[in-house]
Amino acid sequence: AQTVTQSQPEMSVQEAETVTLSCTYDTSESDYYLFWYKQPPSRQMILVIRQEAYKQQNATENRFSVNFQKAAKSFSLKISDSQLGDAAMYFCAYRSGFRTSGTYKYIFGTGTRLKVLA
């Protein structure tokens, strides 16, 4: 079974600085997607960024970028120029290959709480 591990329960970053959140996963599949979701205090889950496993190029979305190391099964999130609004819980997620049940499974890590210091 696939697993997603986030080994940093909590991280802090100074405003305007850069922070990297770690994520590793375990799978025997070759076709999958990886995601980072943000959960602010409102608890609404918001997609931050996604990466297709077949793409070697790392995904970027404005101040957010990933370092995808497929062989190492590592998928870290870098937040540049951190802002107070970035303070949230961040979840790494893995989308499995197609299942006989007719869809995909999405497996989430335990999350990293990011604090942004003014």
Place this chain on the structure above:
Amino acid sequence: SQTIHQWPATLVQPVGSPLSLECTVEGTSNPNLYWYRQAAGRGLQLLFYSVGIGQISSEVPQNLSASRPQDRQFILSSKKLLLSDSGFYLCAWREAGGANVLTFGAGSRLTVL
């Protein structure tokens, strides 16, 4: 545009009472639907998912059940709640055959006393 609704937003129930959480999606047809539970320190735990009316896949054997009586409606139920059922429940959907992104509802906070 597509929207997803969950209710109730907050629920306080005694142990042994029944539960019904509802999720509906608007603006799409035949969505894949998911129920997750978020407990402190445990991330999001996949409970059930569904690809169509009456089709439910269960990930965690427990006293919860799910049903999909209509194409865009997904219901999480329990006949008798346990203290351990307390948590934050999230419904999510993805477009069948479309983008791989999961879109979440606002969640339902359940406290069992």
